[in-house]
Amino acid sequence: MSYVFHLSVILGIYLALSYSLNLTMGFGGLLSFCHAAFYGTGAYGYALLLQTGASQAGALAGAIGITTILALLIGVVSLRFRGDIFLFITLGFQMIVSVVLYNWVELTNGPYGIASIPRPELFGVTMRTPLQYAILTAAMLALLLPLLFRLYRSPFGLLLKALREDEVAAKSLGINAHAIFLQAFIIAAAIAAFPGALYASYVTYIDPTSFTLKESIFLAAILLLGGAGNRKGPLVGAIIMVLLPEALRFLGMPDAIAHNMREVIYGLMLIFLMYFRPKGIAGEFRMTQR
Amino acid sequence: MNNALLIKDVGKRFGDTWVLRDVRVAVPKGKITAFMGPNGAGKTTLFHVISGALKPDIGHVYFEGVDITGWPSHAIALQGIGRQFQDVRVFKALTVLENVVVGLVPQQHQKAWWAWLQPIKTDRSMQKIRHEAEHWLDYVGLADARTQAAGELSFGQQKLLSLARLFAKDFSCLLLDEPTAGVSPAMIERIITLIRKRVDEGALSVTAFVEHNMNAVEHLADWIHFMHEGRIAFSGRSDHVLGCEIVRELYMGI
Numbered sequence: 001m002s003y004v005f006h007l008s009v010i011l012g013i014y015l016a017l018s019y020s021l022n023l024t025m026g027f028g029g030l031l032s033f034c035h036a037a038f039y040g041t042g043a044y045g046y047a048l049l050l051q052t053g054a055s056q057a058g059a060l061a062g063a064i065g066i067t068t069i070l071a072l073l074i075g076v077v078s079l080r081f082r083g084d085i086f087l088f089i090t091l092g093f094q095m096i097v098s099v100v101l102y103n104w105v106e107l108t109n110g111p112y113g114i115a116s117i118p119r120p121e122l123f124g125v126t127m128r129t130p131l132q133y134a135i136l137t138a139a140m141l142a143l144l145l146p147l148l149f150r151l152y153r154s155p156f157g158l159l160l161k162a163l164r165e166d167e168v169a170a171k172s173l174g175i176n177a178h179a180i181f182l183q184a185f186i187i188a189a190a191i192a193a194f195p196g197a198l199y200a201s202y203v204t205y206i207d208p209t210s211f212t213l214k215e216s217i218f219l220a221a222i223l224l225l226g227g228a229g230n231r232k233g234p235l236v237g238a239i240i241m242v243l244l245p246e247a248l249r250f251l252g253m254p255d256a257i258a259h260n261m262r263e264v265i266y267g268l269m270l271i272f273l274m275y276f277r278p279k280g281i282a283g284e285f286r287m288t289q290r
Numbered sequence: 291m292n293n294a295l296l297i298k299d300v301g302k303r304f305g306d307t308w309v310l311r312d313v314r315v316a317v318p319k320g321k322i323t324a325f326m327g328p329n330g331a332g333k334t335t336l337f338h339v340i341s342g343a344l345k346p347d348i349g350h351v352y353f354e355g356v357d358i359t360g361w362p363s364h365a366i367a368l369q370g371i372g373r374q375f376q377d378v379r380v381f382k383a384l385t386v387l388e389n390v391v392v393g394l395v396p397q398q399h400q401k402a403w404w405a406w407l408q409p410i411k412t413d414r415s416m417q418k419i420r421h422e423a424e425h426w427l428d429y430v431g432l433a434d435a436r437t438q439a440a441g442e443l444s445f446g447q448q449k450l451l452s453l454a455r456l457f458a459k460d461f462s463c464l465l466l467d468e469p470t471a472g473v474s475p476a477m478i479e480r481i482i483t484l485i486r487k488r489v490d491e492g493a494l495s496v497t498a499f500v501e502h503n504m505n506a507v508e509h510l511a512d513w514i515h516f517m518h519e520g521r522i523a524f525s526g527r528s529d530h531v532l533g534c535e536i537v538r539e540l541y542m543g544i
Contacts, residue, residue: 154405155395162392169379173393174367
């Protein structure tokens with residue numbers, strides 16, 4: 001049973017990440033490859049602040065604050081551009097963050113990572129079991145998803161969609177594209193810090209390999225596969241991308257090839273989907289160019 | 291002065307080619323002004339410069355006495371200048387109603403936290419905005435299509451929708467780039483009637499349009515600026531310009 005709870009924690013983390021990315025990528029139409037950098041900043045910020053003696057709440061708030069500042073800096077630079085150039089700039093920032101996590105050994109302990117991250121304590125109970133973490137993950141989603149869903153259906157969400165559809169036309173109606181995109185980018189990043197902190201406390205050990213470009217591409221793939229710009233897409237995408245490899249475990253594939261086969265299946269799924277259903281399984285608009 | 295829009299010695303070049311040269315135009319209030327000329331004369335570029343899509347290399351643009359040269363296009367829109375595009379540019383995946391609502395969203399709703407901190411006020415104000423948007427869809431005759439995706443409309447209906455968006459926003463100045471191009475004769479008539487009606491209602495202080503359709507120019511324009519090779523070749527009352535031999539030669543090849 002604890003395996004199921006473990007899966008629900010991992011799924012919950014990816015739901016928070018993909019729903020936050022959905023704000024910029026799905027609603028704003030900005031294909032970004034640095035969401036894992038914000039996820040990682042949340043995780044590292046939380047773990048490092050706890051090491052300095054900060055309280056759990058203080059460490060979480062600090063991690064969100066650091067991620068917000070990072071997103072502001074990246075957003076101000078990258079949002080001057082759109083399309084492919086924006087994508088490559090975010091990709092560049094993702095790589096910079098990865099390089100910093102690997103090489104700033106004095107701060108991050110480099111490739112050795114940070115171990116023994118304390119478990120959180122809530123109402124006098126220390127969270128240890130997968131069940132307790134599953135409840136904590138559900139509580140995180142219960143806090144974050146209503147905030148995001150409120151934005152999705154708010155005038156702000158509508159303006160983001162209008163900018164995605166035609167930025168020139170939206171600007172000609174008095175909409176400040178830069179300000180709106182920047183807010184969405186920062187909010188998405190700040191929200192990604194939450195699952196980062198949760199992940200750090202859950203696995204109690206983090207290293208840079210969890211927050212690489214590959215992870216950012218994985219998050220973008222969730223939205224490409226499930227569909228973006230609505231509430232269904234990230235759910236469908238996250239369930240398939242996170243749970244499919246687990247389902248494949250039961251096929252009895254030899255361990256030596258199981259990992260590679262999973263990658264092949266992911267790749268094939270994306271190719272077939274882009275070919276036959278470019279909006280994603282439950283998406284409302286087509287993100288990829290013809 | 292009775293001129294709301296003043297274009298003073300504006301020049302714009304792409305590489306070594308000047309597409310606008312010393313353009314000096316005063317667009318009067320309460321009249322409909324047409325910009326005519328052959329393809330490549332610089333009409334659309336002039337609209338780009340006025341609406342902030344392009345920055346002029348030299349010269350200034352004044353609106354209601356304010357120098358708006360080089361302002362970003364959203365700031366120019368907030369100053370009261372609305373723009374209709376040649377290729378319409380509706381938000382295709384949004385519904386027809388949402389297309390109009392987008393323009394009506396008040397400034398404070400452009401801040402994300404407003405939706406979190408003032409949810410009830412936001413919902414109320416959006417309800418009001420939706421009613422207003424419905425009124426403008428009714429005004430242009432698209433009320434029945436309000437729940438349809440804008441991309442599903444015919445090109446002519448998309449033109450009507452873009453007009454509804456502009457009328458709803460209550461711009462005092464409209465720049466219409468070929469408002470009747472590519473639509474049926476019946477739709478041309480409908481569009482002309484709507485623009486004329488809005489001007490006669492006194493809602494628009496400045497209306498300028500680029501047009502190739504002579505019928506539309508004859509029915510709408512009070513004043514015509516004829517452009518040729520990036521310059522204003524000459525200007526005059528519409529009956530004078532349309533009857534002018536050089537215009538017929540340059541433009542219609544007669």
